[in-house]
Amino acid sequence: MRRLKRDPMERAFLRGYQHGVHGKSQDTCPFNSPTARQTWINGWREGRADHWDGFTGISGVHRLNEMRAVG
Template sequence: MKRQKRDRLDRAFSKGFQAGIGGRSKELCPYANLDSRSQWLGGWREGVDGRVNGLFNK
């Protein structure tokens, strides 16, 4: 049985989250589409928030 591909918006959120944890700038968002960009930035915000609050060590 083949795995289904993940939703593109979920993937954008996940990539933004990883960028936020890694300390990357939000200006480096690779998405031009408004929906994908907003999901990436939402993930980035959560990642940065978690990093600042000490949930992740980098």
Template sequence: MRRQKRDMTERAYQRGYQAGISGRQKENCPHSQQQLRQEWLSGWREGRTDHWDGLDTAASLQKQAFH
């Protein structure tokens, strides 16, 4: 059984979230395409907020499962 590739926008959001929760800077966004960049930055913002609120990595993984 083959797995379908995730939607690129969802993938950009998830990677942005991981960057934000780990404390990386938003200037590290790897996307130049506007839509993917916007999704990455949205994920980054949410990740930074969770980081500042004290969420640990396990809690953030659980939260991502519901997104």
């Protein structure tokens, strides 16, 4: 059985979130499309906030699961 591809905006958000949690710069955004770029930056901002709040490593795994369940 084939798996459906995830929504590209969801993927952009999650990739941005991962960059933010790992403390990477916002300038590393790989998207050129305005909507995908904004979605990535929104994910990056949430990731940075979680990074500052200490949700890194194992303690941040539950946050990713919450985001995937909502999306």
